[in-house]
Structure formats: C-alpha cells, structure tokens
Amino acid sequence: MRLASRLCAAIALLLGWAATPATAQEWRGWNIHPPDYPVSRGMDRFAELVAQRTSNRIRLRTYHSAQLGQQDEAIQQMRLGSIDFAEFNLSPFNNLVPSTQVVTLPFLFRNVAHLHAVMDGPVGDAIARDVEAIGIVPLAWYDAGARSIYTRRPVRTIEDMRGLKIRVQTSDLWIDLMRAMGANPTPLPFGEVFTSLQSGVIDGAENNWPSYESTRHFEVARYYTTTEHSNVPEVLAVSRTRWQRLNEADRAILRTAARESAAYQRELWAERERLSRERVVAAGAQVIEITDREPWARLMEPVYARYAADPRLAELVRRIRETR
Structure with missing residues (x-):
C-alpha cells in the first residue's frame, strides 16, 4: 500500500506539473500592416487556430503596424530569436537567400493561380529550406498581389x-x-x-x-x-530558435494552422484588391x-x-x- 500511495502521489505531481500555466508559451509576432489588412487578419486566424488546437498552451500575439520595428530590423530579430513569428515580403531576403530572388524576378508568374501552384509545390518547399538555413522557418505563403x-x-x-x-x-x-x-x-x-x-x-x-x-x-x-x-509571395514564418523547442505534434499543428490561414488570407486578398x-x-x-x-x-x-x-x-x- 505504501508503494502504491507513493506511485499515486508521483502521478498526481506529474499531472499537476503538466497542467500548470507555467507551461504556456507566449509568442511575439511582427507584422508591418494595420490590423484590418488581409495579412493581419490571416495572422490573427493563425493565432486563433494555434490557441484552439494547443488548448492555449501556445498563445500568439501579433504586433501589427510595425510596432516592433521596420522589416529589415524584424528579420534580424527573427534570426536572433527575439521575435517568434512574423509575416514578411520576400524581397528583403534577396541578399540573404539567393533563391528568393527567383520569385522576385519580373514578369515571371502568369497569373495568381500559377503563383499558388508554384509556391505550394516543390519549388516553394525548396525555397523554404533555403530560408530556414538562415534561422527563419517558413510555414505558409501569403498573397501580396501584383x-x-x-x-x-x-x-x-x-x-x-x-x-x-x-x-x-x-x-x-x-x-x-x-x-x-x-x-x-x-x-x-x-x-x-x-x-x-x-x-x-x-x-x-x-x-x-x-x-x-x-x-x-x-x-x-x-x-x-x-x-x-x-x-512576389510573402511568407508566414517562425523563428528557428522557437521552432527547435517544439515537439513534432506542435510543429504539425502550427504548419496546418498556417496553411489554413493562408487559404483564408488569399480569399481576403482578392476581395481587398477589388475594393x-x-x-x-x-x-x-x-x-x-x-x-x-x-x-x-x-x-x-x-x-x-x-x-x-x-x-x-x-x-x-x-x-x-x-x-x-
């Protein structure tokens, strides 16, 4: 009985530790656009989905309107791990990641459908691997319009x-x-x-x-x-410093949520262009x-x-x- 009591106590202690709010993660996110912009709403959807699917263990707060600095500064902060996630245009990556120059080339994509097919396929995956090598992990590709x-x-x-x-x-x-x-x-x-x-x-x-x-x-x-x-497509990404601390289950949650947010952002973008x-x-x-x-x-x-x-x-x- 004494051994059983000790085991029960140990299990209760472990369960209590797992449930403690101390395990929750608060992430800071950068965005240059105002809160009502399609990119901003896409990022907010991303945060909502991650919070729901992790039972609020991972809570993402996006600082819109460049509150955390301009884009070049934010890229450096992402690489250092002081910003956890962000949405960037790919053009400022051109001097850091040569393959991003390709999708910046003028008159390359025939139309928006062609752009999506490229970025959601093997070419997008290849570029994502190159960006990850500098400390930023792409999760999904957003629209930025012609x-x-x-x-x-x-x-x-x-x-x-x-x-x-x-x-x-x-x-x-x-x-x-x-x-x-x-x-x-x-x-x-x-x-x-x-x-x-x-x-x-x-x-x-x-x-x-x-x-x-x-x-x-x-x-x-x-x-x-x-x-x-x-x-030029834009990228929703996570700092590699933060990414490496996640288990595979949480990584899968973030990737799926990011892609769902991208589908939502693309719909919003098309309507916003018209308006x-x-x-x-x-x-x-x-x-x-x-x-x-x-x-x-x-x-x-x-x-x-x-x-x-x-x-x-x-x-x-x-x-x-x-x-x-």
Missing part, C-alpha cells in the same frame, strides 16, 4: 519612366529592375514613402492596390500604371492600363542574366515556367 508603378505624373509608356526617382525596397534586384526600366531607384523604408512623395524627394513608388490605398499614397501620387511587373481599386478611383486616382507588357518584359533580360545565371537559380526559373 505590383505596379504609381507616380506624381502620368506614366503611359516606357519612355515616361526615364529619369524618374522611384522608391524601391532594400534589394539589389529591385534596384536593377528599376534601372532596367530607365528609372532612378531610391531605396527607402516603407514608412517614409508618403512624405517623400509629398515633398518631391521621389517621383513615385511601386506596390499593389491595397498598399496604394491603405497608405493613402494615392493622395500624393495620383497615377497608377498597371505594369504588374512583379507578384481598393474602386476606392482610389472614386477618390480621383487615374488608372493607366498597360495591355501589352511584352515590351516591358523584354527590358528585363539584364536582370535575368544577373540574378538567374547561377545553374540552380536558372533551374528554378525553368521549373516555375513549366508549372501548370
């Missing part, structure tokens, strides 16, 4: 781009892309674009419909030219439709020659183009 040029004066042809100062992200590829169009690329933090347009420090920028609308950039750059030169375009047009922005992008695409040969010359990257380009 990016186009918007400016303070009309751009109707390639010739109209000559000499314009266009804001770009901090990426050699994006700098070269804009140079190929004849513009003067100007790297700036995203948060400085509005005032830089307003003051004339830059003549334009490039982004998708929701970003153009939500930032109110249409108030200071009223001409939106649908070059649709890039459709954003309607809103900026109603506010007086002028849309200049580019119906033939082939002349613009031909300008990108030097970009492909530099960023897809490596045999592995060239092979990824080939696999992307052949994906159906």
Whole structure:
C-alpha cells in the first residue's frame, strides 16, 4: 500500500506539473500592416487556430503596424530569436537567400493561380529550406498581389519612366529592375514613402492596390500604371530558435494552422484588391492600363542574366515556367 500511495502521489505531481500555466508559451509576432489588412487578419486566424488546437498552451500575439520595428530590423530579430513569428515580403531576403530572388524576378508568374501552384509545390518547399538555413522557418505563403508603378505624373509608356526617382525596397534586384526600366531607384523604408512623395524627394513608388490605398499614397501620387511587373509571395514564418523547442505534434499543428490561414488570407486578398481599386478611383486616382507588357518584359533580360545565371537559380526559373 505504501508503494502504491507513493506511485499515486508521483502521478498526481506529474499531472499537476503538466497542467500548470507555467507551461504556456507566449509568442511575439511582427507584422508591418494595420490590423484590418488581409495579412493581419490571416495572422490573427493563425493565432486563433494555434490557441484552439494547443488548448492555449501556445498563445500568439501579433504586433501589427510595425510596432516592433521596420522589416529589415524584424528579420534580424527573427534570426536572433527575439521575435517568434512574423509575416514578411520576400524581397528583403534577396541578399540573404539567393533563391528568393527567383520569385522576385519580373514578369515571371502568369497569373495568381500559377503563383499558388508554384509556391505550394516543390519549388516553394525548396525555397523554404533555403530560408530556414538562415534561422527563419517558413510555414505558409501569403498573397501580396501584383505590383505596379504609381507616380506624381502620368506614366503611359516606357519612355515616361526615364529619369524618374522611384522608391524601391532594400534589394539589389529591385534596384536593377528599376534601372532596367530607365528609372532612378531610391531605396527607402516603407514608412517614409508618403512624405517623400509629398515633398518631391521621389517621383513615385511601386506596390499593389491595397498598399496604394491603405497608405493613402494615392493622395500624393495620383497615377497608377498597371505594369504588374512583379507578384512576389510573402511568407508566414517562425523563428528557428522557437521552432527547435517544439515537439513534432506542435510543429504539425502550427504548419496546418498556417496553411489554413493562408487559404483564408488569399480569399481576403482578392476581395481587398477589388475594393481598393474602386476606392482610389472614386477618390480621383487615374488608372493607366498597360495591355501589352511584352515590351516591358523584354527590358528585363539584364536582370535575368544577373540574378538567374547561377545553374540552380536558372533551374528554378525553368521549373516555375513549366508549372501548370
């Protein structure tokens, strides 16, 4: 009886330890967008699903609107483990992970369905492994929409781009892309674009419909030219430091929740694109439709020659183009 009592006491102690709130994990998440943005709502759905499926053992709090710093800073914090999860555009990874340059290449994806087929398949898995090698573990791919040029004066042809100062992200590829169009690329933090347009420090920028609308950039750059030169996916990811502390069951929960959140975010994105375009047009922005992008695409040969010359990257380009 004495042995049985001791065993019961030990079991009770273990059960009590397993149930204690001390085992709960509080994660900090970074996001550059405001709370009502499709990306933000997708991340909130991710947090809800993880909390439900771990019985609140893993609680994720996303700090929206770049509360934890700008994107380049957040990437470094993720690699160090001081931010636990985040959603990033892939362009700032170009200098860190060469394979991310491939999906940043201009005029690469035929349409959104092609983009999803590529990123949800073997090519996306290969890129994810490369990103994990620098300390960030991709879980799912979010939509960021086709990016186009918007400016303070009309751009109707390639010739109209000559000499314009266009804001770009901090990426050699994006700098070269804009140079190929004849513009003067100007790297700036995203948060400085509005005032830089307003003051004339830059003549334009490039982004998708929701970003153009939500930032109110249409108030200071009223001409939106649908070059649709890039459709770069974004990544929902976890710090490798945090990931390595998880067991396989919790990893599976996070991966499944992330992919479900991506499906939700993509639906929200498509609807938001439609609404954003309607809103900026109603506010007086002028849309200049580019119906033939082939002349613009031909300008990108030097970009492909530099960023897809490596045999592995060239092979990824080939696999992307052949994906159906």
